[in-house]
Amino acid sequence: MFWRALKLCGFADTTLFQYGIVAVFTVICLFLLLCHLHCRLAFYVTRSSACLVGKTAIVTGANSGIGYQTALNLASRGCKIIMADVTDMEDSKLDIIKFTNNPNVFAKHLDLSSLKSVRDFASEILKSEDKLDILINNAGIGVAKNNRTGDGLHPVMQVNYFGHFLLTHLLIGLLKKSASGRIVFTSSLLAFTNNLSLKNLNFDCQNPKRFDRLFMYGNSKLSIIMAADTFAEKLKGTGVTVNSVHPGLVKTSIFTNTYTVQRNVFFQMFVWLSQCVLGRDSWEGSQVLVHAAVSRELEGMTGEFLGECVPRRKPSKTYNEELCKEIWKASEFYVGLTPEEKL
Template identity: 75%
Template sequence: MFFIICVVLLLCYFYMRPTVPRSPSCLVGKTAVVTGANSGIGYQTVLNLASRGCKIIMADVADMEKSKLDIIEFTNNPNIFAKHLDLSSLKSVRDFASEILKSEDKLDILINNAGIGTAKNNRTADGLHPVMQINYFGHFLLTHLLIGLLKKSPSGRILFTSSLVAFTNNLSLKTLNFDLEKPNYFDRHFVYGNSKLSMIMAADIFAKKLKGTGVTVNSVHPWLVKTPLFTKIHAIYKNVFFQMYIWLSQCVFGRDPWEGSQGLVHAAVSRKLKNATGKFFGDYAPWRKPLKAYNKQFCKEIWDASEIYVGLTPEERL
């Protein structure tokens, strides 16, 4: 039995290995903003885009000075800038966007990548659930605030880092901003899945609202990647069986951050995807989305509620 299990896991391992696409696009003259840029998928995405000559604005809540200098040294691209962005604060998002609007005359690529898997606290200072705010609400607001710059690009691209976990959700207007005093494992899991489904739905609606502007919007599933996100989840959950499950999943299916970043990079630079919009990409090809993402009325209700949660003014709404 053990032998059979090992064989199955090995087959799954080789089946799930990514086939890296060839997207040899030069990005000299283009500008990109990448959130969650200090580590994991975000860092590797910045490294790849920078090696193509792209000007990068690294956005993260962490101190990025060392990461920035390492990327400059590795790519010999001096146009790498680090700016503080705390997605758990709507004010920080607005301050960050204000800086970008003042310093840039256009924006070609916006990659909404930052995220967390779980949180110890149940509320941020804005009254939002931390996982929902960092993964979804913060990016929802940021994208609205930077739309003007993206429209000034000949071919602006917006990408939301989602996940297959979006298929395991209980998203509704009631759970959009989870309010649980003592959340259990399933509640925490659903919050993460809800945030990733919300990103898919937001990407779809942004794509529709921006049709004809030259700006495309897509969501991407990078697969299971060995990043600090899963390390932190592992530390918070005390259940030994869950910890073992996470460890085994990473061993068998886990990709390193460089491999995980390739889907984002491909969607950001591939000439073949120049006009692709409203898609959910997994391993460089469009995938079916969770059923709720096809419910137009439900998606609109979530969108409308999100506008209220992040405090969009009438002028900021699309």
């Protein structure tokens, strides 16, 4: 239809117009190629060869994607791995044992969309483990069909942020028993695309603004950075370090699941093109998580936001101390922390 209209106006028959179309197309292709090359050249593989024999790590969202690759890497270093996920992980667990010859790999059910499940999981860990060396809060979702979970929280915020916020509080005691406990939160550069405020921390279903849902994922990832920074500050002097990371645009099922809920052709085309140009596989995305969890270069480093395994600038709202305090207090309320569980 568009091409026919151009013909009627006499534009499509001109050589100049045809050359212009070719030129624009060429420029777009060159731009996409440069973006792709930049992404590939900027990619950083952790050079740490740290041995983790005698250490214990928990990885959430470990059944697939970045979480699986992170668990696989840590297991190959001799670490005891506790895989935590809402789905059946038996096959993934057996694969890791087979690939690494490390029998100390265990799978435990964890549904981050249920605060009860988080508490049950933490209670089981507290009974079975003497200490915890590494906690990787990685699990996440992109969108949700419903606006509320059984706990009255928004599913995206609860799985990505609130669930990990509660889990970390409940396991702090075990982490302090480690000589050098490390907590790693998986965030994203999409934290820069947010409209986070105290009012919409749990998504205002009654009076949502037009584009609020578009910022939901970014809000959850920004909340993660804020929480990581506050944990880092509160845990100074305990030997426990806390950092958040950006793994890059990784080709995982989170995008496929997004398609099933967000049925928009233009959105799907944008995500597909972004993945083709900037996307990396799960192993590549896991490198920054592994680096943050094991690298000796990061010993004592806390409260950082790592991208390509080096500290990056954070979203501006993370430097707003008053907002960070308000978000923290509201989060304590939403997850139902008792006075004894608060830091």
